[in-house]
Amino acid sequence: MSRTGTPGRVPGEPPGERPEQHGGSTGGTTARRARPGARNRLRRPGGRPPLALALPAALAVAFLLVPLAGVLAGTPWTGLPERLTRPAVLEALTLSLAVSGWALLLSLVLGVPLAWLLARVRFPGRSLVRVLVMLPMVLPPTVAGVALLQGYGRQGLLGGRLEAWTGLSLPFSTAGAVVAAAFVSLPFLVISLEGALSGLHPRYEETAASLGAPPLRVFATVTLPMVAPGLLAGAALCWARALGEFGATITFAGNLPGTTQTLPLQVYLLLQDDPEGATAVSLLLLAIATAVLIALRGRWLTGRRPAASPAGVDHSAPPPGADGGTRTPADGGTEAGTDGGTPSAPEPNPGPEPSPGPAPEPSPPAAPDGGLPLTAEVTGSTRVSLGVPAGTTVAVVGPNGAGKTTLLRALLGLTPRARAERLFLGDRDVSALPPHRRGVAWVPQDGALFPHLSALANTAYGARAQGVSRADARREAQRWLDRLGVGGLAHRRPGELSGGQAQRVALARALAAHPRLLLLDEPLAALDQTTRAAVRHTLRTHLAGFPGVCLIVTHDPVEAVSLAGRVLVLEEGRAVQYAAPPEVSRHPRSPWVARMLGRNAWPGTTAAADGGGAAGVLHLDGGGRLVAADPLPPAGSRVLAVVGPEAVSLHTRRPSGSPRNVWRGTVREIGAQGGRLRVLIDAEPDVVAEITPQAAADLSLGEGSPVWVGVKATEVTFVTL
Numbered sequence: 001m002s003r004t005g006t007p008g009r010v011p012g013e014p015p016g017e018r019p020e021q022h023g024g025s026t027g028g029t030t031a032r033r034a035r036p037g038a039r040n041r042l043r044r045p046g047g048r049p050p051l052a053l054a055l056p057a058a059l060a061v062a063f064l065l066v067p068l069a070g071v072l073a074g075t076p077w078t079g080l081p082e083r084l085t086r087p088a089v090l091e092a093l094t095l096s097l098a099v100s101g102w103a104l105l106l107s108l109v110l111g112v113p114l115a116w117l118l119a120r121v122r123f124p125g126r127s128l129v130r131v132l133v134m135l136p137m138v139l140p141p142t143v144a145g146v147a148l149l150q151g152y153g154r155q156g157l158l159g160g161r162l163e164a165w166t167g168l169s170l171p172f173s174t175a176g177a178v179v180a181a182a183f184v185s186l187p188f189l190v191i192s193l194e195g196a197l198s199g200l201h202p203r204y205e206e207t208a209a210s211l212g213a214p215p216l217r218v219f220a221t222v223t224l225p226m227v228a229p230g231l232l233a234g235a236a237l238c239w240a241r242a243l244g245e246f247g248a249t250i251t252f253a254g255n256l257p258g259t260t261q262t263l264p265l266q267v268y269l270l271l272q273d274d275p276e277g278a279t280a281v282s283l284l285l286l287a288i289a290t291a292v293l294i295a296l297r298g299r300w301l302t303g304r305r306p307a308a309s310p311a312g313v314d315h316s317a318p319p320p321g322a323d324g325g326t327r328t329p330a331d332g333g334t335e336a337g338t339d340g341g342t343p344s345a346p347e348p349n350p351g352p353e354p355s356p357g358p359a360p361e362p363s364p365p366a367a368p369d370g371g372l373p374l375t376a377e378v379t380g381s382t383r384v385s386l387g388v389p390a391g392t393t394v395a396v397v398g399p400n401g402a403g404k405t406t407l408l409r410a411l412l413g414l415t416p417r418a419r420a421e422r423l424f425l426g427d428r429d430v431s432a433l434p435p436h437r438r439g440v441a442w443v444p445q446d447g448a449l450f451p452h453l454s455a456l457a458n459t460a461y462g463a464r465a466q467g468v469s470r471a472d473a474r475r476e477a478q479r480w481l482d483r484l485g486v487g488g489l490a491h492r493r494p495g496e497l498s499g500g501q502a503q504r505v506a507l508a509r510a511l512a513a514h515p516r517l518l519l520l521d522e523p524l525a526a527l528d529q530t531t532r533a534a535v536r537h538t539l540r541t542h543l544a545g546f547p548g549v550c551l552i553v554t555h556d557p558v559e560a561v562s563l564a565g566r567v568l569v570l571e572e573g574r575a576v577q578y579a580a581p582p583e584v585s586r587h588p589r590s591p592w593v594a595r596m597l598g599r600n601a602w603p604g605t606t607a608a609a610d611g612g613g614a615a616g617v618l619h620l621d622g623g624g625r626l627v628a629a630d631p632l633p634p635a636g637s638r639v640l641a642v643v644g645p646e647a648v649s650l651h652t653r654r655p656s657g658s659p660r661n662v663w664r665g666t667v668r669e670i671g672a673q674g675g676r677l678r679v680l681i682d683a684e685p686d687v688v689a690e691i692t693p694q695a696a697a698d699l700s701l702g703e704g705s706p707v708w709v710g711v712k713a714t715e716v717t718f719v720t721l
């Protein structure tokens with residue numbers, strides 16, 4: 001994940017919105033000089049819009065306003081309270097509220113699952129179902145009434161049977177009025193909620209499942225709360241539409257006082273004998289509808305604004321060395337049969353590893369053998385066989401699209417594109433289990449903390465989902481938050497946490513769920529350099545006590561080397577290397593991983609040794625040749641030549657000394673790397689050199705400078721491809 005910005009732009013300022021600044025302009029340039037903020041003002045809603053748009057817009061407002069103003073003007077204000085409290089009006093109002101309330105309830109019971117289905121499940125005929133849902137919105141209400149009669153009337157498709165089974169006759173009954181109101185108002189709820197659900201990224205629900213929550217619990221505790229604004233808006237619109245329903249009701253349920261005569265129907269009746277009374281009741285309906293819309297606009301439609309995050313720096317990071325012992329990369333590399341570069345076949349359980357640090361408190365439950373090794377056979381678009389000893393952290397690296405996330409999702413059981421045919425966590429085969437029963441916890445890239453829950457409730461989520469009492473779950477969650485240095489933030493919502501703090505809470509939440517396998521997808525990607533170092537330290541410390549296997553997807557070589565005991569390199573959905581970090585660093589098996597680690601890597605084909613005493617010559621794919629001191633495979637073999645950037649020497653003139661490999665190039669770019677400079681050189685082959693700033697100054701190097709490149713034959717190492 002990369003974050004880019006436009007140089008020189010004010011944070012938060014949209015591109016192109018910056019006022020022009022002409023330094024030192026005189027005379028004729030003055031007229032063109034933009035006043036600061038002038039363009040912003042022009043674009044503000046208060047700016048003067050073109051007349052051709054403003055005029056029809058104003059007419060539209062007037063068009064809508066005149067009838068409403070007419071109601072206000074025609075209302076008999078003096079006798080209004082008396083008119084609105086007449087028994088017939090009160091009866092109709094009570095009936096309207098009851099009918100619209102029941103219609104809302106019916107719409108919620110039927111509409112919420114339907115909206116979820118439309119938003120989350122791809123099934124044949126989904127578009128047709130969507131059309132069906134919307135149809136009552138565009139159907140003339142009397143036609144809707146006729147359709148209801150044909151469906152649920154006494155002579156209708158279902159009505160007769162319904163009456164025979166339940167004794168309930170819908171036409172000309174209050175229940176019929178409810179059905180008519182629900183028929184026309186249901187679409188408002190479904191459409192609004194489906195929109196909200198579609199906007200909710202599934203990773204929240206997937207994360208909840210990975211913490212052990214079954215689907216219904218995920219729906220109730222994550223999905224519904226997170227779409228609450230959309231649900232409330234849809235419910236309010238649905239209710240308001242049901243309250244104002246007229247045509248379908250009168251056609252299907254008739255106009256029976258006290259039974260089906262709701263307020264809109266009474267307005268219709270009053271209009272014939274008492275127009276002023278009709279206007280007064282209309283005003284009542286108008287006031288109710290307006291109140292609903294104002295409530296929608298003010299509270300529900302705008303949603304709650306998340307609290308501003310403090311600066312991205314995590315001030316709660318403990319100083320390095322503040323916690324107990326850490327697991328060094330080498331600690332994880334004790335499994336048998338996995339050295340040598342290629343991904344291993346699944347290994348038998350090699351047994352527990354010695355714990356390098358103090359035992360964590362609280363500690364996840366250990367398997368009977370004390371550890372939880374991983375054995376996995378993943379097939380599909382990503383194909384990997386893994387045998388990883390308990391307590392090992394594996395860095396999963398590879399170029400974009402290599403299949404890293406797909407591998408994680410396959411282990412979670414969340415993607416149809418790849419699946420874990422065999423997945424043993426400890427001695428337990430979980431490959432046939434649904435995601436919430438696998439014991440595989442997942443921390444997605446952004447942590448996916450549930451925004452409606454505090455840090456404490458987030459952390460307690462897994463234990464609650466697994467049946468632990470609220471008090472116990474919260475107590476343990478607080479301990480985990482304390483351990484990760486964010487205990488003081490337990491009451492805060494995710495929107496009130498910095499990136500680093502949120503990452504720690506996400507990690508605490510995953511660990512508190514007592515997973516048997518932990519999957520971290522680029523856990524540090526969103527953090528700045530300072531926070532990243534602190535969180536990396538915390539992560540290493542707490543992974544040290546984890547008895548299971550942890551897979552960390554990363555694009556950062558420092559992360560891979562410092563956090564992991566093993567590195568799994570994926571390319572095009574296949575594992576190309578699985579080894580300890582020093583081995584991957586010394587003998588990278590692909591140009592990509594070599595370059596990720598900052599080394600020069602050139603694929604090529606071996607040729608017969610030249611006559612100069614060197615052991616081998618390599619013709620490089622991109623042009624050029626390389627001489628190596630070490631013996632090479634037979635001529636015609638495919639190999640990858642690897643040279644560290646520190647082993648490349650740069651010269652202004654052709655070197656006459658020892659290097660056997662010398663070629664010319666041009667400096668493309670010079671960048672700082674710690675206290676040294678990395679120089680990228682366009683040549684055949686392209687090369688990266690690492691030199692001191694003093695050497696660069698001595699050579700007068702700058703971008704575009706011609707240089708000679710030298711590499712000693714003894715510095716060239718080979719990996720057979």
Ligand SMILES: Nc1ncnc2c1ncn2[C@@H]1O[C@H](COP(=O)(O)OP(=O)(O)OP(=O)(O)O)[C@@H](O)[C@H]1O
Pocket residue numbers: 381398399400401402403404405406407
């Ligand atoms: N939902 C999907 N449907 C079809 N193809 C997909 C889907 N998701 C990912 N892919 C494809 O699967 C391949 C692997 O994707 P994946 O997300 O696992 O890569 P990755 O290694 O995690 O990449 P990155 O480093 O960019 O996150 C890519 O070619 C991608 O285009």
